[in-house]
Amino acid sequence: ATQQALAxxxxxxxxxxxxxxxxxxxxxxxxxxxxxxxxxxCLLGPSGCGKTTALRTIAGHEEVTSGDIxxxxxxxxxxxxxxxxxxxxxQSYALFPHKSIWENVEFGxxxxxxxxxxxxxxxxxxxxxxxxxxxxERKPNMLSGGQQQRIALARALATRPQVLMLDEPLSALDxxxxxxMRTELRRIQKQFGMTFIQVTHHVEEAFSLSDMVxxxxxxxxxxxxxxxxxxxxxxxxxxxxxxxxxxxFTGKVVNSVADTSxxxxxxxxxxxxxxxxxxxAAPVGSIAACSIRPDLMQIEPYLPTVPIQSxxxxxxxxxxxxxxxxxxxxxxxSLMAEATGQEILxxxxxxxxDANALTEGQLVVLSWSKDNCVFLAA
Ligand code: ATP
Numbered sequence: 053a054t055q056q057a058l059a060x061x062x063x064x065x066x067x068x069x070x071x072x073x074x075x076x077x078x079x080x081x082x083x084x085x086x087x088x089x090x091x092x093x094c095l096l097g098p099s100g101c102g103k104t105t106a107l108r109t110i111a112g113h114e115e116v117t118s119g120d121i122x123x124x125x126x127x128x129x130x131x132x133x134x135x136x137x138x139x140x141x142x143q144s145y146a147l148f149p150h151k152s153i154w155e156n157v158e159f160g161x162x163x164x165x166x167x168x169x170x171x172x173x174x175x176x177x178x179x180x181x182x183x184x185x186x187x188x189e190r191k192p193n194m195l196s197g198g199q200q201q202r203i204a205l206a207r208a209l210a211t212r213p214q215v216l217m218l219d220e221p222l223s224a225l226d227x228x229x230x231x232x233m234r235t236e237l238r239r240i241q242k243q244f245g246m247t248f249i250q251v252t253h254h255v256e257e258a259f260s261l262s263d264m265v266x267x268x269x270x271x272x273x274x275x276x277x278x279x280x281x282x283x284x285x286x287x288x289x290x291x292x293x294x295x296x297x298x299x300x301f302t303g304k305v306v307n308s309v310a311d312t313s314x315x316x317x318x319x320x321x322x323x324x325x326x327x328x329x330x331x332x333a334a335p336v337g338s339i340a341a342c343s344i345r346p347d348l349m350q351i352e353p354y355l356p357t358v359p360i361q362s363x364x365x366x367x368x369x370x371x372x373x374x375x376x377x378x379x380x381x382x383x384x385x386s387l388m389a390e391a392t393g394q395e396i397l398x399x400x401x402x403x404x405x406d407a408n409a410l411t412e413g414q415l416v417v418l419s420w421s422k423d424n425c426v427f428l429a430a
Contacts, residue, residue: 054177054178054244055245058212058245061213061214062090062215062245063124064091065085065086065122066085066087067083067085067086067110067119068120068122069083069119070106070109070116070120070121071083071118071119073117079102079271080106081272082272085266090246091248091263092238093262093264094249094257094261096252096253096265096266097294098253099253101271102271103253110123110217111138112132112133112138115129116129123136123137124214137211137214138216138217139208139209139213139215139217140208141216141221142204146204147192147200149193150191151191152189153187153189156203157178157206160210160211161174179206181206181209182205182236182240184202184206201221201225202233204221209240209244215246215247216246216247217248218237219250219251221233221237222237222254222257230257237261238260250262255295262278262279264278265277265278265279267294275287275288275291283345285426286343287428289428297397298345298346299349299396299397301319301324302341303324303327303339304338304339305335305336306320314330314332315332316328317340317342317427323389324391324392325369327342327367328367328425329422333429334429341427341428342428343428345424347399347401348424351400353410353415353416354415366422367420367425368417368418368419368420369391369396370389371388371415371416371418372416373385373387373416374388378402379402380402381401381402381403382401383401384398396418
């Protein structure tokens with residue numbers, strides 16, 4: 053019953069040209085976005101990009117300067133936060149310290165004057181959902197951080213909101229708990245088919261939670277996509293850098309030919325030569341860039357007497373290793389392009405990595421496939 057009720061409540065959210073100004077400062081500019089019901093959407097971006105402001109306008113904690121906000125089919129611009137039928141979960145769980153866990157979860161239902169029987173059923177179901185029925189009588193300070201977080205979630209969902217908003221909900225937790233809790237959040241959101249909108253500056257968190265990610269910079273949307281689209285085909289240099297430490301090469305488009313579903317584009321990069329990449333609509337003569345993920349490159353020792361025969365031969369450059377850093381599953385190799393001095397990052401799975409094979413100061417050849425190389429318009 054709870055599952056059905058929560059799924060039925062879930063509504064989509066639409067922003068139509070939403071702008072929010074503080075005095076003359078524009079925090080959010082002309083945001084247009086559709087989040088379908090039942091989606092887990094993360095607003096992702098660096099500090100100050102406007103993601104919290106965007107969330108607060110949806111919740112009704114900020115008035116928009118212009119534009120419209122719709123929850124379901126209802127325009128909510130003039131509806132106060134408390135009447136929007138949304139819930140908000142914060143970084144600090146903000147549980148009432150003197151109330152029991154049960155009373156904390158029950159709080160919103162009492163405010164809404166639900167009959168006692170209904171309250172009892174719902175609180176029971178919510179505590180069961182987060183696996184904490186056995187702590188109902190305790191006070192919040194008798195629970196661990198992770199348990200308090202779960203209770204905050206139970207409380208936020210007890211009112212069966214159309215949308216749950218989460219403002220950096222995991223950032224107060226230590227790394228282990230953070231990973232556990234995000235699995236838990238995703239499980240509950242999926243199981244009950246609810247609409248979740250979360251603010252985070254943590255790329256991995258956004259990737260692991262989201263159906264859709266909204267990448268923001270300077271109050272604007274940079275790209276809206278699924279995690280794998282963002283990772284594999286970033287739409288801008290900012291997204292390419294922010295999502296995956298991609299290597300970016302800037303050059304001039306010298307040729308662009310229709311090929312398979314994407315065009316094959318040739319960039320002339322000063323000092324490096326010709327690089328091939330995939331994309332759309334590249335005007336010949338324009339300055340543009342291409343992006344390659346650091347884990348999709350191949351690295352080989354440079355042997356001056358042997359012609360290079362990489363299996364990925366389309367793109368290659370010589371570079372010198374500056375540093376080798378083992379970070380766990382991944383080994384990061386910092387390099388410098390021999391011809392231009394550009395910094396390049398190469399990543400290998402540590403298990404594939406023969407740490408003795410390559411050393412600092414060594415000259416190597418990096419190569420990568422044209423099919424993994426993403427064209428970025430200027
Ligand atoms: P963070 O991750 O650091 O919270 P954010 O992306 O969530 O950043 P916002 O909190 O939305 O960013 O803030 C966006 C911009 O608007 C910032 O430059 C901030 O200083 C400014 N801002 C936010 N609230 C106000 C306010 N009440 N008055 C004036 N400026 C504000």
